[in-house]
Amino acid sequence: MTKNVRVRFAPSPTGPLHIGGVRTALFNYLFAKKHNGTFVLRIEDTDQTRYVEGAEQYIIDALNWCGMPFDEGPTEATHSTSTGNYGPYRQSERxxxxxxxxxxxxxxxxxxxxxxxxxxxxxxxxxxxxxxxxxxxxxxxxxxxxxxxxxxxxxxxxxxxxxxxxxxxxxxxxxxxxxxxxxxxxxxxxxxxxxxxxxxxxxxxxxxxxxxxxxxxxxxxxxxxxxxxxxxxxxxxxxxxxxxxxxxxxxxxxxPLILKPTGKGKLSKRDGDKMGFPVFPLEWTDPKTNEVSRGYKEDGYFPEAMVNFLAFLGWNPGTEQEIFSMDQLIEAFDLKKVNKSGARFDPDKTKWFNHHYMQEQSDAILAEQFKPIVDENLNVIASEAEQSANNDIDVQYIALVIGLIKERATFVHDFWDLSHFFFTAPTAYDEKASKKAFKDDTADILKKVKDLVLHIDDFTVTALQKDIKGWITSNDIGFGKVMMPLRLALVGALQGPDVFDIMFMIGKNETVKRIDNVIKVL
The missing domain is CATH 3.90.800.10 (Glutamyl-tRNA Synthetase; Domain 3)
Known part of the structure; x- marks a missing residue:
């Protein structure tokens, strides 16, 4: 291209930014960066009757969260100052x-x-x-x-x-x-x-x-x-x-338009409300009605996941590759590979992208995000039991837990259901699982497992596996007869990561306590 590429994203501050608008901003951003050009944000607020307080700052915050900061535009929603030599960047000021x-x-x-x-x-x-x-x-x-x-x-x-x-x-x-x-x-x-x-x-x-x-x-x-x-x-x-x-x-x-999941008609907020997914990047509270609209950020989506799935709504790189970082998208983006026909929005595919980016996040970062959820749940449990909660859970411990369970998670808020037994003992046992796991001789078997656990000095995953599996084999007991009720004792259900990982994480005393409790209850 002979000219210096300059593109603009020019939304109206009439409410929250729909993901269709975010997709338009993304394609402008990718095109500008691909050609070493300039991405301009211009606020088109000539219709003052439809102006909504806070909408301009919402637009800026949404672009920043998605990793698409503008090169030129209004620097603050409350001031006339602008970046670049072509301002002001609000039409009302022009x-x-x-x-x-x-x-x-x-x-x-x-x-x-x-x-x-x-x-x-x-x-x-x-x-x-x-x-x-x-x-x-x-x-x-x-x-x-x-x-x-x-x-x-x-x-x-x-x-x-x-x-x-x-x-x-x-x-x-x-x-x-x-x-x-x-x-x-x-x-x-x-x-x-x-x-x-x-x-x-x-x-x-x-x-x-x-x-x-x-x-x-x-x-x-x-x-x-x-x-x-x-x-x-x-x-x-x-x-x-x-x-x-x-x-x-x-x-x-x-x-092209972003279509409803059915493929018929333009995607709207109503579709999201009806099918349970957001259509805005960030949560939005209507200043007039106080109605709160869900946002991808608050629903637990990573910005990288949102950018990745939006890029594929109307654009195709012509290869089998689906996972693209922002830099990779910039490198691959071509307007001539954008489709004419509408792009059907697939809520399940957006979750697929988020699951992928979840696995790429460091356990330490996820632990910081998950800790408030752990604290909140422990407070609820303590309140119901009329006792004080232990909210001094070490964030490094939480990170280790996440490393064991995140493969099965799509969002950070999924972690609690997948890991609550790492933080608190089960108070009830799944009825169907109990009938399957507990037989007439199960209590006697678990007592022997408890004694074995008490005498394991090197309480590591390796030692637990070696000693307990060795004991099962030498006594010619079916693995299911031991491992199923042991899992039930630790978790309250027949689910979760490796039993020996759970035992190591909660420690010897807690493991013994839980085995005693399941024998007592069942």
Missing amino acids: KTLYKKYADMLITSGNAYYAFDTADELDFHRKDHEAKGKTFIYNWHNRLKLKNSLSLSAEETQAKIESGEDYVIRFKSPQDETLYLKDIIRGDIKIDTNILDDKVLFKSDGMPTYHLANIVDDHLMEITHVIRGEEWLPSLALHYQLYQAFGWEAPEFAHL
């Missing part, structure tokens, strides 16, 4: 710019003033509907409506000077064919007769998305616009605006 460009389009004849009221336009829509037609404000009726094309220059000026509300509309051409290009979708042909004259500047003195978007992309020297498929219908207008200004247009790439 609003003085846009009127000048709207006026330029008026002067060049590519736009016009429109004075139609909301009630008048509503009348035209309903009139068309009654006749089985669709009302479109464009070349076929604009000379019959109230605008500077149908009024004289004097009438237009008088209305403006009197303070009458107006908007500025783009004058879409008649009987022309637009030939557009999209990196992902190829050549696109558009008949201008079907286009409406979009509003570029509103009566409240703010630009619409279309004008602000084009002006900002030009002034920020954006070279590639990578955005969602929902903006594809706007491509014709945006190309025409570049032509009207006499500016070179960036290259466009419209990403």
